[in-house]
Amino acid sequence: MRDARCVVPADDGGTRTIFEGINLDIIGGHITDITGPSGCGKSTLLTTIARLNPGGSARMSLDGTDSTTMNPQQWRLRVAYVNQRPVLMGETIRETLLFPWTLAVRKDDAGAARPTDDELRQALDRAGLADISLDRPVHDVSGGQYARVALLRTLLTRPRVLLADEVDAALDDASDAQIEKLIAEAAQAGMAVVRVRHRASDGLEDRLLRLENSTLTDITGAVSKAVGSTGTAAGTTAASADAGQMPDRGTPSSAQSGTNAGRSAR
Secondary structure, X not given: OEEEEEEEEOOOOOEEEEEEEEOOOOOOOOEEEEEOOOOXXXXXXXXXXXXXXXXXXXXXXXXXXXXXXXXXXXXXXXEEEEEOOOOOOOOEHHHHHHHXXXXXXXXXXXXXXXXXXXXXXXXXXXXXXXXXXXOOEOOOOOHHHHHHHHHHHHHOOOOOEEEEEOOOOOOOHHHHHHHHXXXXXXXXXXXXXXXXXXXXOOOOOOEEEEEEOOEEEEOOOOOOEEEOOOOOEOOOOHHHHOHHHOOOOOOOOHHHHOOOOOOOOO
């Protein structure tokens, strides 16, 4: 993503800029957490990436394909956004989990094989929802169960990028642990994950970024690298800033090892 910008109407009849000049590279198999003060634009940044925000704009590409070659619905098949108050469609858990396959945009998606009941059952079991039947009314579940079903619904579609906007907010520790497990498994399978979080670090993140005053700063480990509107981290070469130079999952980060190579918030 390059030159992300969001401008919204102001109370005085003018406009207000939430952020501008924000650049970000992410890579499959990595988890990037974004923190920052309330009102700095964290959620707005995620909805801009998902092409859900009418006031947001950015130049984006996914796996080398420019976002302008896809309509917003096609983009969101690959770049999925989940917030902390999702709406679960359908009467039963089964209908809710299968709702994405009722959308017309999936008819042209070659990878859109509809999950079987066995696959849905296995997914629920992995999420710690073994006691939830597929025929259970969707609104007859607890808040923590509701959040896990919502996340499962998106993960079952296997997007290339998951944008998770405080999906663990207000959950008890047990539900939060199950959410963490689902996200960790998704990243291990190669999905790129970007999370907005207010909880203390759970140790899953490969990078920790802070958004404040239109500046995205990499605060991973001991070395912080401020990112300006040019998108190049301080002390980082263009080559090391490239997303392709990011370490494999499980490799110590450059911030942790005291070097700048391969760790760019961009």
